[in-house]
Amino acid sequence: MASSTAITKIDLGADGFKKIASGKVREIFEIDAQTLLFVATDRISAYDVILDNGIPQKGALLTQLSAHWFKLIASWLPDLRTHFLSTTLPPGLPSSLPFQQLQRRSMLVDRLRILPLESIVRGYITGSAWAEYSKSGTVHGILMPKGLRESQRLEKPIWTPSTKAEVGGKDENISPEAARELIGEAVARRVEEASLAIYEKAHAYAAERGIIIADTKFEFGGDVLTGEVVLVDEVLTPDSSRFWPADQYEVGRSQVSYDKQYLRDWLTSSGLKGKEGVSMPEEVVAETGKKYREAYEKLTDSKWSDIA
Numbered sequence: 256m257a258s259s260t261a262i263t264k265i266d267l268g269a270d271g272f273k274k275i276a277s278g279k280v281r282e283i284f285e286i287d288a289q290t291l292l293f294v295a296t297d298r299i300s301a302y303d304v305i306l307d308n309g310i311p312q313k314g315a316l317l318t319q320l321s322a323h324w325f326k327l328i329a330s331w332l333p334d335l336r337t338h339f340l341s342t343t344l345p346p347g348l349p350s351s352l353p354f355q356q357l358q359r360r361s362m363l364v365d366r367l368r369i370l371p372l373e374s375i376v377r378g379y380i381t382g383s384a385w386a387e388y389s390k391s392g393t394v395h396g397i398l399m400p401k402g403l404r405e406s407q408r409l410e411k412p413i414w415t416p417s418t419k420a421e422v423g424g425k426d427e428n429i430s431p432e433a434a435r436e437l438i439g440e441a442v443a444r445r446v447e448e449a450s451l452a453i454y455e456k457a458h459a460y461a462a463e464r465g466i467i468i469a470d471t472k473f474e475f476g477g478d479v480l481t482g483e484v485v486l487v488d489e490v491l492t493p494d495s496s497r498f499w500p501a502d503q504y505e506v507g508r509s510q511v512s513y514d515k516q517y518l519r520d521w522l523t524s525s526g527l528k529g530k531e532g533v534s535m536p537e538e539v540v541a542e543t544g545k546k547y548r549e550a551y552e553k554l555t556d557s558k559w560s561d562i563a
Contacts (some may be wrong), residue, residue, distance in 0.1 A: 316547055321362070376414055
C-alpha cells in the first residue's frame with residue numbers, strides 16, 4: 256500500500272481521550288456519552304492471534320471500505336439502523352492530536368451495547384465450515400445436504416453464529432439455537448434476518464464487480480432506549496469476509512482470495528498457525544496489502560490512491 260510504515264499503536268490518552276476498548280485492529284475512544292471514535296490501526300490477525308507487524312495503510316482502507324458499505328446498506332435497507340455517523344473528525348478537537356495518523360482511519364459512531372455474538376453468514380462451504388462438514392456432515396451443528404464439495408455455493412445462505420471472544424481469546428462456532436439462548440429469541444431473529452438480507456444484497460453487488468463474497472461476519476449492538484438492533488463495527492471488509500475473484504472460482508478446491516487467506520496459508524505452511532509472536536516477512540506483507548487494495552478498488556469502483 257502507499258506507505259512503508261505500518262501504524263500498529265495509537266494512543267490519544269495524552270490528548271485527554273478516554274480509551275474505551277482495544278480490539279484486534281481498532282482502538283476505541285470516548286468523544287462523549289453518546290459518541291465513540293473508532294480508529295483502525297494497521298494491525299492484522301489470523302486464527303485469533305495478532306501478528307507482531309502490520310500491513311501499511313490497512314486501517315485506512317478498512318475504514319473507507321466500511322464507510323462505503325454503510326452508505327450502500329442504508330440505501331438498500333433503510334429500516335436497518337447502523338452505528339455509522341461520519342468519517343470526518345468533529346470540530347474543536349485539541350491541536351495536539353496526531354491528525355496525520357487519524358485521517359482516513361477514523362470513524363465516528365453511536366455508542367451502543369454490543370451483543371456478545373459474531374453473526375456469520377455463509378453462502379459457500381469453505382474454511383471451518385468445510386472442515387466440520389467433512390467430519391460430521393454439519394455446519395455449526397446444522398445438518399447439511401450430502402455430497403457437497405469444497406467451495407460449493409449453498410442452495411441458500413445460512414446463518415452460522417459464533418461467540419464473541421475477548422481480545423486474545425478464541426471465538427467458538429455455535430448453533431443458531433445456542434445463539435438464541437445466548438441473546439434471546441426475538442433479538443436473535445432480528446440479527447439473523449438483517450445479516451441474511453445484507454449478505455444477499457452485498458453478494459449481488461460484489462458479483463457485478465467480479466468478486467464472490469463467500470462468507471462474512473457482522474456484529475450488532477442494542478439501543479437500550481429504543482430496543483433497536485443496530486449494525487456495528489466494520490462491514491464487508493477483507494478482515495471480516497472471504498472475497499474470491501469470480502473468474503478464478505472452481506468448485507472442489509480452496510480458492511484464491513482477496514482477503515487474509517494468503518496470510519493464513521503462509522502461517523499454516525510455515526507451522527505458525529495460532530502461534531504468538533509471529534512477524535510476517537516483507538513478501539507476505541506486500542502480497543496481503545496488494546490483495547486488500549485490489550478488493551477495495553473493485554468494490555468501490557475507484558483507485559485507492561484517488562481518495563487521498
